[in-house]
Amino acid sequence: MSSTVVTGIGELVTNDPTMGDGTILGTLRDAAFLVEDGKVAWIGSSKGAPSADQVIEASGKSVIPGFVDSHTHAVFGGDRVRDFVGRMTGEKYAAGGIKTTVAATREAGVDQLREHTAGIVGELRAGGITTFEIKSGYGLDVQSEAKILDVANEFTQEVTFLGAHVVPAEFASEREQYVSLVIGEMLDTCAPKAKWIDVFCDTGAFTPEESRRILDAGIARGLLPRLHGNQLGHTGGVELALEVDAASVDHCTYLSDEEIVALASSNTVATLLPGAEFSTRSPYPDARRLYARGAKVALATDCNPGTSFITSMPWVIATAVREMYFSPAQALHAATFGGAQALRRSDIGHLGMGARADFVILDAPSYEYLAYRPGAHLVSRVIAAV
Ligand code: NIG
Ligand code: FE
Numbered sequence: 001m002s003s004t005v006v007t008g009i010g011e012l013v014t015n016d017p018t019m020g021d022g023t024i025l026g027t028l029r030d031a032a033f034l035v036e037d038g039k040v041a042w043i044g045s046s047k048g049a050p051s052a053d054q055v056i057e058a059s060g061k062s063v064i065p066g067f068v069d070s071h072t073h074a075v076f077g078g079d080r081v082r083d084f085v086g087r088m089t090g091e092k093y094a095a096g097g098i099k100t101t102v103a104a105t106r107e108a109g110v111d112q113l114r115e116h117t118a119g120i121v122g123e124l125r126a127g128g129i130t131t132f133e134i135k136s137g138y139g140l141d142v143q144s145e146a147k148i149l150d151v152a153n154e155f156t157q158e159v160t161f162l163g164a165h166v167v168p169a170e171f172a173s174e175r176e177q178y179v180s181l182v183i184g185e186m187l188d189t190c191a192p193k194a195k196w197i198d199v200f201c202d203t204g205a206f207t208p209e210e211s212r213r214i215l216d217a218g219i220a221r222g223l224l225p226r227l228h229g230n231q232l233g234h235t236g237g238v239e240l241a242l243e244v245d246a247a248s249v250d251h252c253t254y255l256s257d258e259e260i261v262a263l264a265s266s267n268t269v270a271t272l273l274p275g276a277e278f279s280t281r282s283p284y285p286d287a288r289r290l291y292a293r294g295a296k297v298a299l300a301t302d303c304n305p306g307t308s309f310i311t312s313m314p315w316v317i318a319t320a321v322r323e324m325y326f327s328p329a330q331a332l333h334a335a336t337f338g339g340a341q342a343l344r345r346s347d348i349g350h351l352g353m354g355a356r357a358d359f360v361i362l363d364a365p366s367y368e369y370l371a372y373r374p375g376a377h378l379v380s381r382v383i384a385a386v
Helices: 081-088 095-107 110-126 142-153 175-193 208-220 237-243 257-264 274-280 287-293 313-324 328-342
Strands: 003-013 027-036 039-045 054-057 062-065 067-069 129-135 158-164 196-201 227-229 248-251 269-272 297-299 358-362 379-384
Touching (some): 067 328, 081 274, 110 129, 110 142, 110 379, 129 196, 129 358, 142 175, 175 208, 196 208, 248 328, 257 287, 287 328, 313 328
Parallel strands (some): 003 054, 003 062, 129 158, 158 196, 269 297
Antiparallel strands (some): 027 039, 062 358, 358 379
16 A cells, blocks of 8 residues: 655645535645545644655645546647637637538547647646546547547546537538437447537537437436536526436526526536637626525536637636636636536545545645636646545
8 A cells, every 4th residue: 555645735625614614625724634545544734744655745835636627628630720810800609610620530540639639638637637528529420429539538537428519511401310320320339438428509509309319318328418508598408407417517608597596406517618708709607696596516628629729727717716706716616626526526626535636736825826826837736646
């Protein structure tokens, strides 16, 4: 059994409200913790820290749980910088741009996709993300969706089948046939390669009725549902997510009071993606409305080439604080514990007893600096289950 003690921690965020200051972040000062076989086995003050095989000295810095990014589209070919520049100079985002990435992703070989994904994953990790999800959705034919899922599985266990991202061009006048393909042959091939099923339920993508059929078919094959919803309007995604007990409904750019009340009494997490509002110049949702009702909230990067080519969770936190009215504490919680809830994981997203010891040492005395000093490289060490 290997053991490591992390000591001299100026501020330790555990996300365990029974610890330390008793807030949602469960923060301790002058703290230490012991890791045995990759799990937190003891938490207390630096003075009383036990000895261990290895010592990590935090030198008074802040230590936080590793970020959990519950929403990425990290496997893709090409880029969409022209779309981004267009939007910054007045064009509006529409789901149709996805087709550009589909063409580039179909063309890319597995080796090329793997190498590109490794670069993106390197960025995610360098910014303190210790667990991340990856979706397919830029293949939209059986072989290309399978290719994306195979690459995704090389990087994470949290893999999502998103064959229903949009209807591809070749099915434009036969959308019903595309839905049949997704719930038939595509699911046959892809279900064994994924844990989750997702649908882009929105204007220009899939209707709530189509989305329901696709989610149900995935659930019948043992996949767990999550959903892209309410990004482009009040388009029924939240209602559907709640009907199927989705782990999470993602974007939520537009939310009615009724939808927020319903979310609050459910197990479905509202995952907000500030990178998408930033990169599409859309209005940011106001997180205060969700917190006021007690809804579960996550923050994620939505890393994708079309609407959020963002890999930095510190940037997501800073933007969520500035533009979505998260408090710094809520934003950190949503990017760690909230992300874990959105993946229905209780072993990550916190540093309470028994948690996986995935953590980040910040080059700052407090996590609040993540929002206070946007753009500074505050993630000094990222440690995953030592
Ligand atoms: O999460 N909204 C749907 N899917 C992606 C965007 C895909 C794209 O435009 O390439 C998203 O924003
Ligand atoms: Fe997305």
